[in-house]
Amino acid sequence: MTVPSKPLLYEFEAMFDDAPHILERALDYWEDDRVGSVEEIAPALFHAHVAGSEETPYDVDIRLDGGDTGDETSHPRERHVMSAACTCPYHRTPYCKHVGAVLYALRARLEGDGGNPTTPDDETPVHESRPIVPKHVLDGICHRIEERIQQSDGRNVLFFWSTECLRQAERLRSGAEEPLIPAKEAGRMVLGPMDEYHRRRNLSDHDYDSGGPDEGAESQSWPASGETHRQGLYDDALSGLRTVVDNALHSTSYDDACFNLAICMQALAAFTNSVDDDYHELSNENDQLTDRIRCYMENVAAYADSPTSSIALGHIAKVAYEPDIQFYDPANAAMLLASACAFARYEDRAMWAYDVIDTALERLGPSHDGELPHDMLVAPRHVLHRYVQMAAYDLRRLAGDEAGCRELWDAYPSSDPLLLMHAVVLIRQRRFREAYHLVAGHLDRSMDPLDADRQIVRNGLLQGLLPHGWHSLLECCAEGMDDAERLAGVYRFVIVNGNDKADATYVGRLRRLIRLGGSSDEQWHDAARSLARECARNIAERIRTQPEIPWNAVGPNRRSSWRNPAYERLIVDERLSDAALTYCVTIDYPPLPLLKTMAIDHPQEARQVIYDALPVGALDANAVVPGTGRRGMDAHRTKYRQVAKQLRRYREVFGDEEMRGLARRIVEQYPNRRALRDELSFAL
16 A cells, blocks of 8 residues: 555545545544544644544644645645644554544634634634535646646647747847858758768668678668667768758748748658658657747747748748648648747738638648548548647637637537637636536537547646546536536546546545535445446446457556456445456456455355466366376476465455465375475465
8 A cells, every 4th residue: 555645635535545444434533523623733733632442532743734825824725734643553554544534624624714723712613614525636727727828828728839939039039140041052951961861871772682792892881770870870861951950040031041941841851751760860850840940930920021921931831731741740730830820929910820820721621631642641631630720729819819719619619629728718717617518518429438538638738637538627627616416427437437546546536525415324335336337337348349458558558448446446345245256257366355355245256266366286186287288286486486375365365264274275285395385384
């Protein structure tokens, strides 16, 4: 069991996610008035007595931080629990029920008077200020939205544009300007080293194809692509390009400089697509060049005259449509088009930006898919169109075009990025009900809500804050509305469809939410049984329609799609023995808590699970080992240790006496194996 991180005081329940039964008992202690007066005995250090099962009460100390203001005047919603300690002897979990009870009392009293510590004479009823709906995701999302605003223009949430573009543009402008390299010379400087790279590589391939270079001759070989990155030979191929780029970025001949930059962008994209870029060196070079061009366009918008601006922007927009960029690198193609947003803040030049972006919206739309020479080009075209929608939104926001933003939302109601942005805007305005209905409507229109969720788990606006996709936004909005019923609906959805260990915490959240709503333990248990039946049906559907390991699962995502950690937590917490028996059929190696739960009403089946995990022949010396023809358990220490491991699991479920009986039964099968007896000595 891990020690929980330091949560906000009003979210302290997260400290007990691994031990929900402890939290329930803590709530009972608080409601039974077992917590004495909470006193601040030092700055941010609170002390209270809790009446336990012994005659002498236990002492509990809670230390908070200073919150956002750095001192005790911060609102309790901003203060974190830094540490907690109790004098009771309980150490099986990081925090005991006495700590939880004091945290309930401390939170209620601090919130009751706006953040000032409660004195022993305070008569404020603690139960009246108890929060109805706990806030687990709302504040994190709202905080991230404000961060994005500060990173953007200070007024709006934007997809791509930020003040960093202006800072980088100013750095470019502060550099020394050299005479601009003529376009013809720039093309020669860019393409020459690239052609030399290809010539030498082709010569190397030819030499090896014909049996290798002549003996005694100087080797003309060109290393394989994996070696070129380590030896920096791409640097030689890109030397001319980098010179031209640096020259253009510091030039005030804006239209001709943009023409040279367009040459460089097109040449680099073509070169990248002509070689193996296993280490992504050239891909990174493309990204960096695109970003530098975007920043340079800020200088063009600010300092070039209107005709020059139009020509310069035209050069950059035109190169974005090149096939090597449009179809192979749609993200950078969109960034080149998004450089038009630099002109949005200037009334006399905003028309050029609208012309570029709106033309791209129409030209790249699905209605033109039939013009593509190959169906394989449709997917990257759609990716590019989605990026351009985001650039169009930034343009309208920067131009102060609120009506244009609404028109964009109406024109593309199924666009995930625009829908997410619309919800973010509503959340920022605290219009949680509208945001909830917006997202819920989208999910209702989706053929598969889970697939719709997966589409926005990774997003550029709230990265890492939407583990359940759109349902994380529904959770945020329900918290903002203090709507316990809708929030419970989100929790149930997450529990039923859970596949990640983090989903198990939602069982405790749902339990606390229902208990805070006034439901009894029996009512919660009935609701849990109903929820478990729904989880079981969901697991059966997964087994019928999904492979156990998804084909595209890698790294930490490579796990069985048939397992549901939230369902497992529900089974264990509510002691649903029948559900454990059914669920464990789908698991090769059920975890110990599930085995214990199964053993409540189905002890023989639980024993059989452990028997099946023993090495072949452990219980029967005459058993034939499959594939070998040999009888009995292999005489290896690893097999004996496997037996020892299962015996320890057996002891946890059925106790020492039964374990010893099983151990003796195994040893009696192999009376002459001293090593086996040594490994099992703890059980004999």
